[in-house]
Amino acid sequence: MSEHAMRTVVVTQRFFDEDTVAYLNSHGCEVRLAEMPPGKADGELSEDTLVQMLADAEGWIVGHARVTRQLLGKLPRLRVIARRGVGYERVDTQAVADLGKVAAIAVGGNDACVADHALALMLAVSHRLRESQMQMNAGSWNILTGADLYRKTVGIVGLGRIGRGVVQRLKGFEARLLAVSASPDDEWSRVNGVAHVEIDELLTSSDVVSLHAPLTPETRMLINARALARMKPTAILVNTARGGLVDDAALLDALASGRIAGAGLDVFQSESDPSCMSVTRALIALPNVIATPHSGASTREGLVRTNRIAAQCVVAVLEGRAPPSDCVIADGRHRAEPTPEQLKTPTHV
Template sequence: MATAERRVVVTQRYFDQATIDYLNENNCEVDIIDLPKGKADGNLTPDELKSLLAGARGWIVGHAHITRELLQDLPNLAVISRRGVGYERVDVIAVRDLGRVITIAAGGNDASVADHTIGLMLAVGRRLREMQNRMQAGDWTILVSSDLNRKTVGLIGLGRIGRSVVQRLKGFNCRILVNSPHPDADYARNENVTFCDVETILRESDYISLHAPLVAATRNLIDEKAIALMKPTAIVINTARGGLVDDCVLLQALKDGRLAGAGLDVYLSESDKSLADVTAELIALPNVVATPHSAASSLEGLARTNMVAARSVVAVLDGGDPPETCVIADGRTRPR
């Protein structure tokens, strides 16, 4: 029987019934927050979050900022489970210091984001947006576009999503260049990819797709210097994190014709609202195909990540351990 002592707050939309049933079957009281249209949990103030989470033991969260102060004001909160894989908005040290657990939904959205990445490559390369816009205006002139087939594709980052993209690119007979902190000779041989430095990827790739985490070393990875190395026919794809790309520089390069196009699912303005006008200009360009941080949001992908997040919550509330690949920090064993 569900109890208030096992109250789990969900601040994400599209939480499916099967996952709700799973939580209920494991004696959790599920409280799904009905956020106003256009507002996500990343827009909630600390006071709003404290009010919604008062007394909760588990929290299934999207992009809210999880600070030391917030956690200190929520002493009952045992586990924070991200329905996603990034955690740059989480004070991981505070989670550990305060004896809490933070998990991610590892493996839940790999296929969805990889599909989306290939979709953006095709849409930008084949100029689908430009042609549809012209047709709607009555102009059926054929625009010459570019194949993905047999192109050189550079992937910066080779985690679960990057490896899923490699699998999909095989069907396009691409030459695949990869940059990763952990080059793997067996993987390179088995998957017919080439590990190389970032500069080589920038110089030689027709498509450059970002799959790295956002850390100090990768922030503004695509900046003026990086773009200067790229072919003018190159296309940049970002389904990872907005901070990997200097959007102001990207915007100017696209307007100047120094790049052929971009496929974007993430933006600097998600974390810095002062850049909203830059994002607006980017998504208005005819050679940009843009989506609203939705790469993981297929019905199937959401169902998978919901369940991964829920299983982590139940594991912690039961006194057990979530899957090792999902755990970012576990402070339960840390002396306090």
């Protein structure tokens, strides 16, 4: 493809590998890796900054930036937005469709690493790894008594790709598996030894409750003070899904009071609501909490997989093809196509 026909694809994520850049180049795409301010992610960039970065882009590989109707309206050249991830609550899918664009997610890229991360948090909290190391750093080698994951009851909230991956890993621990799912697959559950129950039974029966549900109006604050009160005092909560699934202030109270034994947290309310940051700081300071900064999907291998899937979605749209159907979250191409004038003249603010 000649140089003048190259299409600009902007990446506003760190850790974008050279092989995926080469893949995009080989499909006629000029890749621009956005220079992010130190310590900042694209979710913290202003709309004006994003417009400047994306003014001449036809493809955008995005992390956690808010993809709003107002932003998209200022980017008439932009044809496809691909999330390097699977959550899309920050994408206005209706606006994407209304404005004739396509939005996609990187389905299948990070399932394995997030499932691994959930197991790591379960084991770390159960075996009190943080507390033990804190004591050793303070000069005490007293042994703290932990708890087995072996043959315990684990409740899985959400049986999508990651939830099912957690089930497969827990089978090696001979765990008793309970699940709550919006669309249960009875045959898959039977084969894999999963019993579907109501949420109250899952909470009261489980030694570990692991969250893998999407954030929707129905699931927001699913784990609130009432739910936490139903859990065993020896139980732990693991959240590698979305911060809004849990009332973090109620969780802080439950952990500090000993109402539940511990928590493994990769996501927090404060990610989308900065007013909750004081609660987050208090949570991660507790000795019975293992916390990570929404890094469950950030393994070397997982990032390469999600980079490639996002890039493949971008290429498919720019070449007039359909991305994999399970990756598409909005497709408005039948509604509108960019005009030649839009493709010729970027819009700046």
